[in-house]
Amino acid sequence: MTGxxxxxxxAKNLFPGGVNSPVRYYEPYPRYIAKGDGSRIYDIDGNSYTDYCLAYGPLILGHAHPSMRKALSRASEIGVNFGAPSEFEIDLGTMIKKAVPAMHKMRFTSSGTEATMHAIRLARSFTGKKVIIKAEGCFHGSHDYALIKAGSGALTQGEPSSPGIPDEVAGSVAVASFNDIDSFKKVIKKKSGKIAAVIVEPVMGNAGxxxxxxxxxxDLRELTSDNDILLIFDEVITGFRFHYGAYHSQVGIVPDLITLGKIIGGGLPIGAFGGRDDIMNNVSPEGTTYVSGxxxxxxxxxxGGIETLxxxxxxxYSKITDMTGKMCSELADIISKNEKCSVNHIGTMFQIFFKKKRVRSYSDxxxxxxxxxxxxxxFALGQGIYMPPSTFETNFVSFAHTDDDMQKFLSMTEEFFRQ
Ligand SMILES: Cc1ncc(COP(=O)(O)O)c(C=O)c1O
Incomplete structure (x- = not known):
């Protein structure tokens, strides 16, 4: 056995299931990647792939981009972490604030998971209320308050989606349905006066x-404002994905708190949460809500973030947006001939669902x-195309992808359906 x-x-003797994050596993074994370059990755078995996973989103410039090499080499000269303030925090913070004006103040974290965890704690401490509403199928990382799914039967009361999460935690998270404002209204009515915040991904990227x-x-903005509930947009995927800024500015809806991650570190570990001054001033040491790292x-x-931004x-952005749009419309033509398929797409994110009816909710x-x-x-893997190995993930296109790459994806799909 080799490769x-x-x-x-x-790996199976070292890591549970042989991997360090569950979605990386696929049968019979995941390919081990030796290096990446632009839109391509190379495995240790001698194969190369056009990469549409892009480390689950951060690599919008592609692999081993010169900007990242510059960041790495600068950090190797000056040191990677001081545990003390540096000018680099000011530089990146200023760039983010200019591009995402609703982030009046922010706090950096090391992952998107930490960003949403702290944003939730802050929302609770600021409002003095306990309950959070999330949308079924939106993913906000792997802390206890995020791993809650809808309970069986009627929506509203959450249930842990993993063993090890106390029922008390699940009891403080209610679940509603994305794209169904009435489901949020119902929960708000039922838990009247107890809700600190609603958290959603403004575009769902973890259910395809x-x-x-x-x-x-x-409607969600109006509903939360009318009921004194904070609105948190989790833009860990969507931040800087569609334009130089956050998705909410494109649609003209301003949340109270925003979480970012992925692209703002260019592939290095990062997260951030931020928003209204009066809320953020409650974070320690200015306020009493404890957040550290x-x-x-x-x-x-x-x-990494400075060079990437x-x-x-x-x-x-219009170049890759148009390229992806064109590819997705041709993809839709190809798969429309297949009765059991549909494609969802926005900007440089797309996913194919093996379901004819358009997917507009988690249950779809x-x-x-x-x-x-x-x-x-x-089949795609065999044809040199690497996608996330789950229909519940998203394909991403980077600035390193070319029209040729797109064409290859289309030909692969055509061939799959032909066979
Ligand atoms: C929308 C969203 N929020 C939060 C997270 C968690 O981020 P991280 O994996 O950096 O902890 C993810 C990860 O995929 C995500 O997609």
Whole structure:
């Protein structure tokens, strides 16, 4: 046994299931990646792939971009973390605030998970209320308050989606349905006066790609404001994904708190939460809501973010948006001939669902044929195309992708359906 298969045998003795994050596993064993360059990744078995996973979103400039090399080499000269303030935090913070004006103040963290966890704690402490409403199928990381799913039967009361999460925690998180404002109204009525915040991804990117429908986000803004509930947009995926800024500015809806991650570190570990001054001033040491982290604001991640945003500011998002749009419309043509398929797409995010009816909710997404998706995934892998190995993830396109890459994706899909 050699290559990926041999490495996976060793990995199984080191890591649960052989991996360090569950979605990375697929049968019979995941490919071990040796290096990345632009839109391509290379495995240790001698294969290369056009990468549409892009480390689950951060690598909008592609792999091993010169900006990242610059950040890494600068950090290697000056040190990666001081555990003390640095000018780099000011630089990245200023760039983010200019691009995302609703982030009047922010705090850096080391991951998106930490960002949403702290934003939730802050919302609770600021409002003095306990209950959080999330939308079923939105993912906000892997802390206890985020791993809550809708309970069986009627929506509203959450249930842990993993063992080890106390029922008391689940009891403080209610669940409603994305794109269904009435489901939020119902929960708010039922838990009247107890709700601190509503947290949603403004575009769902963890149940495949699910777009917000016409007035859903605006209705959510109105509903939360009318009921003294904070609105948190989790823009860990969508921040800087569609334009130089956050998604909410594109749709003209201002949340009270925002979480960012992924792209703002250019591939290095990062997260941030921020928003209204009067809320953020409650964070320690200015306020009493405790938030800390050994790696928060570390030099390496700050430099990764600064260099990435510097390149993005000068980049023409319309180029990759148009390229992806064109590819997705051709993809829709190809798969429309197949009775059991549909494609969702926004900007440089897309996903194929093995379900004919357009997917507009989490329940639609889970009703898609996942076995067929995995067949498609394996076929793509064999044709040199690497996608996230789950229908509940998102394909991403980077500035390193080319028209040729898009064409290859289309030909692969055409061939899959032909066979
Ligand atoms: C919308 C969203 N929020 C939060 C997270 C958690 O971020 P991280 O994996 O950096 O902890 C993710 C991760 O995929 C995400 O997609």
């Amino acid at each position: 990926s298969s041999a490495e996976f045998s060793k 790609v699910i777009l917000p429908e016409k007035s859903f986000l605006a 050994t790696f928060s604001g570390n030099t390496l991640s700050m430099l 510097r390149v993005l500011k000068e980049s023409d 997404a889970i009703g898609s044929d996942q076995k067929q998706f995995l067949r498609y995934f394996r």
